[in-house]
Amino acid sequence: MIRLEHVSKAYEGGVNAVNDVSFEVPRGEIAILVGPSGCGKTTTLKMINRLHEPASGKIFVDDVDTSTVDPIELRRNIGYVIQDVGLFPHMTIAENIAVVPHLKKWDRKRIAERVDELLTMMGMPPAEYRNRYPRELSGGQRQRIGVARAMASDPPILLMDEPFGALDPITRERLQNEFLKIQEKLKKTIVFVTHDIDEAIKLGDKVAIMRKGRLIQYDAPSAVLNEPADEFVADFVGQDRTLKSLRLIRTYEVMDADPPALHIQASAAEALSLLSSSSGQKYAWVVGDARELKGLIARKDVLEADASGDAKIADIVNTNVVSVERDTTVKDALSEMLSYGLARVPVVGPEGRLEGVLTFDSIRKVLARIDS
Amino acid sequence: MSTFRYVLDNLPVIMSATARHLELVAIALVAAVLTAVPLGIYITRKQVLADIVLYIAGVIMTIPSVALLGFLIPALAIIGQGIGPLPAIVALFLYAQLPIIRNTYTAIRSVDPAIIEAAVGIGMTPRQVLWRIQVPLALPVVFAGVRNAVVLNIGVGSIAALIGAGGLGVFIFRGIARTYSEMIYTGAFFVSLLALLADFCLFRLQRRLVSRGLR
Numbered sequence: 217m218i219r220l221e222h223v224s225k226a227y228e229g230g231v232n233a234v235n236d237v238s239f240e241v242p243r244g245e246i247a248i249l250v251g252p253s254g255c256g257k258t259t260t261l262k263m264i265n266r267l268h269e270p271a272s273g274k275i276f277v278d279d280v281d282t283s284t285v286d287p288i289e290l291r292r293n294i295g296y297v298i299q300d301v302g303l304f305p306h307m308t309i310a311e312n313i314a315v316v317p318h319l320k321k322w323d324r325k326r327i328a329e330r331v332d333e334l335l336t337m338m339g340m341p342p343a344e345y346r347n348r349y350p351r352e353l354s355g356g357q358r359q360r361i362g363v364a365r366a367m368a369s370d371p372p373i374l375l376m377d378e379p380f381g382a383l384d385p386i387t388r389e390r391l392q393n394e395f396l397k398i399q400e401k402l403k404k405t406i407v408f409v410t411h412d413i414d415e416a417i418k419l420g421d422k423v424a425i426m427r428k429g430r431l432i433q434y435d436a437p438s439a440v441l442n443e444p445a446d447e448f449v450a451d452f453v454g455q456d457r458t459l460k461s462l463r464l465i466r467t468y469e470v471m472d473a474d475p476p477a478l479h480i481q482a483s484a485a486e487a488l489s490l491l492s493s494s495s496g497q498k499y500a501w502v503v504g505d506a507r508e509l510k511g512l513i514a515r516k517d518v519l520e521a522d523a524s525g526d527a528k529i530a531d532i533v534n535t536n537v538v539s540v541e542r543d544t545t546v547k548d549a550l551s552e553m554l555s556y557g558l559a560r561v562p563v564v565g566p567e568g569r570l571e572g573v574l575t576f577d578s579i580r581k582v583l584a585r586i587d588s
Numbered sequence: 589m590s591t592f593r594y595v596l597d598n599l600p601v602i603m604s605a606t607a608r609h610l611e612l613v614a615i616a617l618v619a620a621v622l623t624a625v626p627l628g629i630y631i632t633r634k635q636v637l638a639d640i641v642l643y644i645a646g647v648i649m650t651i652p653s654v655a656l657l658g659f660l661i662p663a664l665a666i667i668g669q670g671i672g673p674l675p676a677i678v679a680l681f682l683y684a685q686l687p688i689i690r691n692t693y694t695a696i697r698s699v700d701p702a703i704i705e706a707a708v709g710i711g712m713t714p715r716q717v718l719w720r721i722q723v724p725l726a727l728p729v730v731f732a733g734v735r736n737a738v739v740l741n742i743g744v745g746s747i748a749a750l751i752g753a754g755g756l757g758v759f760i761f762r763g764i765a766r767t768y769s770e771m772i773y774t775g776a777f778f779v780s781l782l783a784l785l786a787d788f789c790l791f792r793l794q795r796r797l798v799s800r801g802l803r
């Protein structure tokens with residue numbers, strides 16, 4: 217748990233970088249600090265691990281006033297992802313990740329295991345990346361290592377300063393999704409800085425909107441979207457609020473469950489009975505024994521094939537289908553559908569099992585619900 | 589061609605003079621690294637002291653080498669060492685200070701503040717920041733200063749011959765006295781060769797000590 221009480225900070229030269237800011241992040245939740253450049257996000261973050269001392273106000277971590285504890289000890293128990301990464305260029309990737317475990321005097325074996333575990337978690341095969349240097353990585357990989365380093369000693373609290381800044385939208389999207397998955401398991405208490413409102417809405421349990429050192433609104437993402445505290449927040453959140461809300465909804469919440477499905481070993485005759493013109497069904501998903509998605513079959517394909525003899529589904533199935541995972545945001549699923557020109561996408565769960573189908577129609581219903 | 593002859597005929601003497609030259613420079617340099625690097629690091633935390641130290645080291649560099657020996661001989665004569673290797677070593681030691689102190693100081697100070705903040709932010713003590721971050725990152729520039737000092741010292745080391753400390757300068761000064769140009773060429777040639785070799789060896793050492801991530 218992190219709690220700020222009336223915290224202020226002025227730099228030399230007089231700017232009130234942070235002005236009377238109070239908020240609380242419950243254990244296991246993500247609070248996102250968002251706002252225009254220079255509004256005091258980084259300064260707020262740095263006061264939590266005492267890189268900066270507040271001029272006034274108090275900061276508590278797990279109900280302990282941080283000004284009463286040794287800053288070195290405090291920092292070693294708070295993971296810190298630095299804006300612009302801040303990896304140490306003279307250390308290998310493994311050494312970078314191992315810095316805090318090393319400071320905490322873990323034994324060699326435990327450190328090595330932890331490094332490999334984190335690299336694997338970040339999707340970077342340890343054997344390939346362990347001994348590289350930061351300059352031998354891409355920007356996105358460096359950012360992942362920055363996150364891995366912060367998590368190395370498994371601190372209960374993470375401070376992340378624009379960890380996915382300066383990335384192309386696709387990589388950013390992917391890292392965000394990985395991040396959410398990891399967080400679902402680890403349940404860290406996180407303060408996360410970004411200046412991207414979309415990222416804030418997607419990742420935050422709470423969103424703190426800052427402006428010129430002041431905290432304007434601290435609320436759940438849906439509240440920020442639907443009840444902006446003032447003109448500034450409304451502006452910052454933007455006009456396409458309805459569209460943004462799609463980031464708050466996961467596909468499994470709106471998909472049509474129980475879509476038409478056929479076993480891959482089924483015969484053309486079984487397919488035709490499912491896809492008979494009387495049923496109005498024009499297509500069916502093809503699945504294996506464990507309902508794992510194999511492909512798509514359309515009525516006209518079956519009809520064509522059937523004319524030429526006793527065809528098997530396995531021979532005529534179209535295996536080239538795009539699917540989305542069940543906890544993809546509707547916004548991401550929609551852009552997937554638009555970019556492939558699809559009117560529907562199958563939704564898959566663990567092991568690629570077919571769980572449902574997302575259609576424009578179901579999305580339209582959601583939009584109508586949000587707008588009303 | 590006759591220089592070549594001269595070298596062949598005097599090879600043992602040349603070799604022992606080279607060894608002597610190297611010895612003088614090496615002693616002065618090891619001592620200089622041991623003092624100048626810590627001093628260079630220390631003054632990064634004391635701005636006023638830094639200005640003073642760098643100024644003094646700069647002034648020493650501007651004293652002509654012969655004049656510096658001129659000061660040192662009477663000073664060291666007090667402890668009975670006015671002539672011989674000691675004044676030469678002290679002079680070389682003093683000359684080596686500026687390049688090493690200055691490079692160390694500049695290198696440590698120019699480590700990216702964001703990297704230092706990262707180190708502090710993840711819980712390093714000031715001492716850990718210095719030894720694990722600043723010093724390794726400063727190493728290439730510190731090495732450049734040491735190499736600079738070595739090349740400088742091997743050249744200046746020739747004057748050790750003037751006060752009976754030996755070294756390759758012997759050939760140069762005797763050659764001048766006797767207008768025996770082959771002897772001068774020999775001295776000059778081996779001084780240059782020694783400087784190049786020493787620089788190369790330090791370069792290899794640098795490759796070994798400096799992280800591959802900084803190349």
Ligand SMILES: Nc1ncnc2c1ncn2[C@@H]1O[C@H](COP(=O)(O)OP(=O)(O)OP(=O)(O)O)[C@@H](O)[C@H]1O
Binds near residue numbers: 227258259
């Ligand atoms: N070390 C400093 N000395 C003086 N002023 C500073 C210092 N650091 C930040 N500031 C000022 O304090 C204000 C808040 O800075 P801060 O870095 O917290 O902004 P930010 O919200 O993180 O911005 P960005 O999105 O650009 O990273 C800015 O006006 C900035 O110019």
Ligand SMILES: [Mg+2]
Binds near residue numbers: 258
């Ligand atoms: Mg910032």
